[in-house]
Amino acid sequence: MLTPAITLSASLSRDTRTGKALHMKKNRVLAVVAAVAIATSSFVAFAPSASAACSGKLKIAYQGPLTGPEAALGINELNGVKFALKKFLDTNKSANVDPVVYEVDDQGDPAVAGPIAPKVAAEECVVALVGPAYSGASKVSLPIYLSAGLPIITPSATNPTLPTFGKTIFHRAVLTDDYQGPAAARLITSHVKNAAVFLVNDASDYAVGLQKTVDITLAGRVAGKDVTPTGTTDFSATIAKIKKSKANAVFYSGYFSQAAVFVKQLRDSGSKIVFASGDGTLDNQFVKLARKAAEGALLTAPAIPFETASPKLAAEMVKAGWTPGVYTTESFDAANFFLEAIKAGNTDRASINKYVSTKSSKGLSKTLKFDADGEVSGADVNGFVIKNGKIVLLGAIKA
Amino acid sequence: MDFALLHDAFWGLTFDGIALGAIYALISLGYTLVYGVLRLINFAHSEVFMIGTFAALVAASGIMGVKVEDDPRTGVKMVLTLLVCLIAAMLASAITAVLVEIVAYRRLRQRGATKLATLISAIGVSISLVEAFRIMTHSLPREFPRIMDKTFLFSYAGADIRNDKVIVIIAAGIMMFALERFISKSRLGKGIRAVSMDENTATLMGVNINRVITVTFFAGGLMAGAAAFFYILVYENTSFKVGFFLGISAFTAAVLGGIGNLKGALFGGFALGLMETWSSAVFGTAWKAVISFIILVLVLLIKPTGLFGESIQQARV
Numbered sequence: 001m002l003t004p005a006i007t008l009s010a011s012l013s014r015d016t017r018t019g020k021a022l023h024m025k026k027n028r029v030l031a032v033v034a035a036v037a038i039a040t041s042s043f044v045a046f047a048p049s050a051s052a053a054c055s056g057k058l059k060i061a062y063q064g065p066l067t068g069p070e071a072a073l074g075i076n077e078l079n080g081v082k083f084a085l086k087k088f089l090d091t092n093k094s095a096n097v098d099p100v101v102y103e104v105d106d107q108g109d110p111a112v113a114g115p116i117a118p119k120v121a122a123e124e125c126v127v128a129l130v131g132p133a134y135s136g137a138s139k140v141s142l143p144i145y146l147s148a149g150l151p152i153i154t155p156s157a158t159n160p161t162l163p164t165f166g167k168t169i170f171h172r173a174v175l176t177d178d179y180q181g182p183a184a185a186r187l188i189t190s191h192v193k194n195a196a197v198f199l200v201n202d203a204s205d206y207a208v209g210l211q212k213t214v215d216i217t218l219a220g221r222v223a224g225k226d227v228t229p230t231g232t233t234d235f236s237a238t239i240a241k242i243k244k245s246k247a248n249a250v251f252y253s254g255y256f257s258q259a260a261v262f263v264k265q266l267r268d269s270g271s272k273i274v275f276a277s278g279d280g281t282l283d284n285q286f287v288k289l290a291r292k293a294a295e296g297a298l299l300t301a302p303a304i305p306f307e308t309a310s311p312k313l314a315a316e317m318v319k320a321g322w323t324p325g326v327y328t329t330e331s332f333d334a335a336n337f338f339l340e341a342i343k344a345g346n347t348d349r350a351s352i353n354k355y356v357s358t359k360s361s362k363g364l365s366k367t368l369k370f371d372a373d374g375e376v377s378g379a380d381v382n383g384f385v386i387k388n389g390k391i392v393l394l395g396a397i398k399a
Numbered sequence: 400m401d402f403a404l405l406h407d408a409f410w411g412l413t414f415d416g417i418a419l420g421a422i423y424a425l426i427s428l429g430y431t432l433v434y435g436v437l438r439l440i441n442f443a444h445s446e447v448f449m450i451g452t453f454a455a456l457v458a459a460s461g462i463m464g465v466k467v468e469d470d471p472r473t474g475v476k477m478v479l480t481l482l483v484c485l486i487a488a489m490l491a492s493a494i495t496a497v498l499v500e501i502v503a504y505r506r507l508r509q510r511g512a513t514k515l516a517t518l519i520s521a522i523g524v525s526i527s528l529v530e531a532f533r534i535m536t537h538s539l540p541r542e543f544p545r546i547m548d549k550t551f552l553f554s555y556a557g558a559d560i561r562n563d564k565v566i567v568i569i570a571a572g573i574m575m576f577a578l579e580r581f582i583s584k585s586r587l588g589k590g591i592r593a594v595s596m597d598e599n600t601a602t603l604m605g606v607n608i609n610r611v612i613t614v615t616f617f618a619g620g621l622m623a624g625a626a627a628f629f630y631i632l633v634y635e636n637t638s639f640k641v642g643f644f645l646g647i648s649a650f651t652a653a654v655l656g657g658i659g660n661l662k663g664a665l666f667g668g669f670a671l672g673l674m675e676t677w678s679s680a681v682f683g684t685a686w687k688a689v690i691s692f693i694i695l696v697l698v699l700l701i702k703p704t705g706l707f708g709e710s711i712q713q714a715r716v
Contacts, residue, residue, distance in 0.1 A: 067538040069638060107538075203685060227685035231635055231644050236415035237679030237687075240408040241401070257540050261636055267551050275672060289542050289636060291467070 040176045054125035057098040058347060060085060060338055061126045062331070063141065064133030064156075067106035069257040072325065074133055077155055078103065079322035080306070080331030083129050083313075086320065091277065097342060102126050106137045108255075110205075113137035121148035128152070128338035128356075129350050130331055135159030136205040140164035151353035153337060153368075155330035157300065158279065159209045163373040169353055171374040173330045173365070175302040175381060177206075180278055181213025181379035183397040184300040188249050188276050189221070191298060196223040197276075198247035199239060200262070202254030204230040210278050211253040215326045230258060234266045242271065248386045250272040260289035267293040279303060282326045287389055299384040303327050304367040308393055314388035333363030405680045412676050418564035418633065419546065420672020421571035426649035427624035427656070427664040428578065429496070429619030435595040435659035436615045442521035443503065445646025445666035446528035447496045447620050451627025452637035453532065454491030455484040456543055462487070471548040480546050481632070485570075488631075489624035496620030497613055499524050505609070532639035540638035543631045567629040574625050575665055578618060582661065587614050595659070648675075648691075655695050657705025666706060 036066035062081045081101050089099050104120050106113035113132065120126060121144050129145065129152045132138045138157040142165035145152055153171040154162070160176040189195045197218050201207035215222055224245035226238045242250055250266070250273055252259050259281040265276065279301035287294045306324030307314040314324055341355035360369035366379045380396035405412065426448055433441040444548040459465045463480045465472070472480055503520040551559045582588040590611045602608055630645070631637055652671040656663025671691060678690035698706060 067533070069538060069540055069640075071538050207471075226683055229685055232684060233641075233644065234415070234419050234676070236419070237412060237676055238684050240412055240680060241404055244404055244407060257638075260540075260542075261634065264635060268561070270551065285539065289540060291542070 024043040027126040029213045036183050038300045053348070054127065055166065056125055057096055058127045058342060059098045059102040059123070059125045060099075060335060061102035061104055061120060061123075061129040061131070062181075062335075063104035063106055063113075063129055063131030063137070065118070066103060066105035067109035067155060068109065070108040070134070070255055072283050073156070073257070073327065074105070074108065076283075076323075076325030076328045077131070077133055077331040079317070079324065080155070080328035081324055083317045083320060083328075084332045084335035084339065088336070088343075092343060095342065096347070097339070098125070104129070104131070106132060106134075107142070108134040108137055108139045109296075110136040114140045116136075117141040117144040121145055121150055126150065127347070128341070128352050130155060130334045130338070132157055133327075134204075135162065135209065138162050139165050139205060142170060145169055149349045149353065151338075151349060151356055153334035153356065155334050156279070157305070158205075158329045159205055160213075161209070163375065166374065168357070171334075171356055171368075173334045173363075173368055173376055174327075176375070177210040177213050177278075177335075177337050179379075180300055180302050180381050181210050181215075182217040183383070184210075184251065184276060184278055185214050185217035186399075187298055187300055187383045187394075188251065188274065192249045192274050195249050196245070196247045197221055198223045198242045198245050198250045199225045200250060200252045200254075201227055202232075202258055203227050204254065206280060207255075210280075211251070214251055214253070228254075228258070228262070230254075232258065233261065235262050238262075239266055239269045242266070242273070243269070248275060249276060252277045252281065254280055256283040256286035258288065260286050260294070263290050263297065264293040274298060276300075279326065282384060282391065284325065284391065287386055287391065291389075294386045295388075297386045299386070299391070300381055301326060301384065302379060302381045304329050304382060305366070305367050305391075305393060306332070313364070329363075329365045333361070333365050333368055336363060337361040337368050400681055401683075402439055402681055405677055408557065408680065410556040412680050413673065414558050414560060414564065416673035416676035417669060418567050418672070419676060420652075420669035421568050422626045422633075422645070422668075423649050423652045424665045424668025425571055425574065425629070426624045426645060427497060427668050428622045428661065430650050431656075431658055431661060431664040432591070432615050432619045434653070435661075436591060436612060437504070437508070438659075439504070439517055440481070440521070440650070441496075441499070441616075441619075442518065443499045443524040443528065444496070444619065444623060445642030445649075446525050446532075447499065447642075448623040448627050448630075448649075449490045449532065449637070449639065449642035450495045450528070451492035451624035452543075452631045452641055453487040453541075454624070455628045455631050456541060456637065457490040458484045458487035459544055459546065462497040465544045465546060467544045469544060471545045473548075475632050477547055484631075485545070485625065485628045485704075488628040489621045492624030492627060493617045493620030496616040496623070499611060500616040505612075511638065529639055529642070536639055538639070538645050540636050543635045543637065545635065547632070563633050567633060570624070571629065574622060578622065580659060587611070591615055639670040651691065651695055654705055655698055657707040660705065660707045663705050663707035 062078050064077050065071050066074045102219050129150055132141050133156050135157045146167055146169050151169045153173050155173050158177045160178045163170050199211050201211040224241055226241055228238055259277055263275050276298040282299045282301045306328045309329045317324055340361055341352045346352045346355050360367055383393055383394035383397045384391050429444045463483055483560050485490050503524045504517055507517050550562050553560050590606045593606050595609045652667035653664045656667030675687045679687040
């Protein structure tokens with residue numbers, strides 16, 4: 001970040017010394033403008049058309065964080081897609097589907113997702129995509145997939161505004177934060193007498209959206225708020241605020257790697273108030289990083305653990321070498337819906353999109369049937385608690 | 400804006416700010432030392448720090464056999480474990496810093512390359528190290544085992560004074576004092592000051608430039624390693640990108656105090672730590688970087704060379 005500023009100021013100071021240098025600078029600026037123009041035009045040329053045909057095997061893509069601090073979640077989901085694909089090809093040996101999942105690693109970061117989405121859209125054999133996993137990355141990817149007609153089912157991006165970005169190609173296999181937030185608020189109030197809740201979010205799209213709905217449901221029970229952007233390592237001031245607010249619970253809206261750092265510092269400060277968080281924190285990595293500080297944490301997710309949904313399939317999956325985790329079930333269901341569409345004779349993006357938009361699929365987590373906005377109905381938000389270093393399912397959170 | 404919080408929790412926030420500032424100050428010494436001698440920003444210094452945190456981690460589990468799920472240690476065993484981790488972090492960082500100098504800067508310097516070439520080389524080393532660690536750690540953060548139980552020593556005006564932060568502040572103070580003595584009293588320290596004043600004259604006076612530069616990087620690395628150990632002792636986790644934010648903060652601290660100036664780096668580190676913590680309390684944590692940089696810009700507007708002036712000799716350390 002610092003370099004361009006330094007180089008720029010260096011070249012500017014040199015240019016002001018002589019007119020000749022300034023002339024050279026103009027040329028250089030022209031050259032840069034030309035280079036940018038060429039780069040942009042090639043980028044536009046790179047943007048795919050919806051009608052491109054695939055000459056080889058059809059590919060199912062998965063998009064989510066496969067590297068980076070949030071990779072654990074992406075790998076859970078990718079494992080679900082891989083397992084669904086394996087099961088499908090075991091029974092449909094002649095199917096014209098690539099046995100390898102087309103992996104798109106956006107690191108859960110909108111800045112990474114932006115440049116790679118056009119490349120995915122340009123791969124004509126990619127006919128369906130499970131993901132993107134995160135809401136922020138979805139917002140930049142969806143308009144590109146929309147223009148390429150690539151159907152998507154996200155297993156975990158829960159920001160309520162996403163249908164406006166993906167329109168006809170958007171489908172979501174879980175309930176949105178509009179449901180998760182109120183459920184999280186109810187989970188806290190049912191566990192904490194006279195709850196006074198302090199709200200903290202990490203400034204990501206997901207976290208801000210989720211916190212908003214928690215905030216509305218808790219209404220008068222919110223004791224205070226703070227925003228700790230991703231990358232914050234020292235939470236002293238936030239903790240001082242929490243203590244002063246006399247809150248007896250804190251809801252952290254964000255992802256597990258920072259949630260672990262936060263809850264540790266909260267406990268080290270001597271605070272014993274209830275810690276609650278959403279599905280971004282529901283990950284074994286959270287327990288591993290925060291250890292004792294994670295004990296008793298209340299978590300929510302519009303998801304159901306694979307082991308709970310089907311112990312038999314879970315055992316089979318582990319045997320095949322893939323460990324199920326949060327959102328594995330929903331990813332498995334999403335991939336299966338696409339595979340059913342292909343089995344029914346749909347081989348291009350448009351017909352697969354039509355199939356998943358209009359038909360239904362009986363999944364492990366629920367029956368997937370999307371409404372006009374691509375939203376699923378008849379699902380639950382589940383509550384979890386961390387007990388003895390394990391994530392324990394409390395069951396569906398009642399309205 | 401919540402000035403009431405700053406008022407009510409002032410001493411607690413100040414104590415936390417000083418502990419954070421001590422870590423910033425230790426890292427910023429490395430930036431300032433190298434700048435003082437070479438007039439070069441060592442962009443790889445944040446990764447020198449990052450490697451220190453991983454060295455402490457490896458020393459704890461590899462040499463001292465601490466497991467993540469273990470209970471905190473006590474007595475002599477605890478002190479020994481802490482010391483081994485500290486020394487490992489300091490040595491690993493110091494050796495990394497020296498290697499960075501030899502690989503990325505020395506040849507360019509001897510060939511008379513421009514400052515820009517050296518700067519790009521520094522950024523290249525920084526990115527290579529970050530990516531290497533990202534791949535080796537599978538991009539995941541790593542937890543540091545709790546070696547010392549965290550307890551409150553006493554309470555002052557509503558501030559709970561915690562043992563680990565007290566250790567950080569005292570130990571950082573001792574290190575800064577030792578570095579200051581080394582620079583002002585020792586033969587090599589005098590060499591560093593001589594080169595920072597005038598490289599050519601120092602060479603004519605018989606100062607071995609390469610040796611001075613190696614020592615400068617080594618000393619800066621030792622301080623960054625100490626900062627790495629203190630960081631991991633307090634925050635108990637690290638990742639490949641840990642150096643990025645801390646590196647920018649420490650670099651800011653160095654500029655605030657006057658880059659190239661040891662006292663400036665110390666003052667800048669503590670000032671930035673306090674500013675961040677206080678402004679987080681008043682304006683909210685999201686605003687701390689905004690406030691800190693506004694103050695930095697204001698200081699530079701009034702005093703462009705930083706609070707204490709720009710070079711080692713100006714401060715007459």
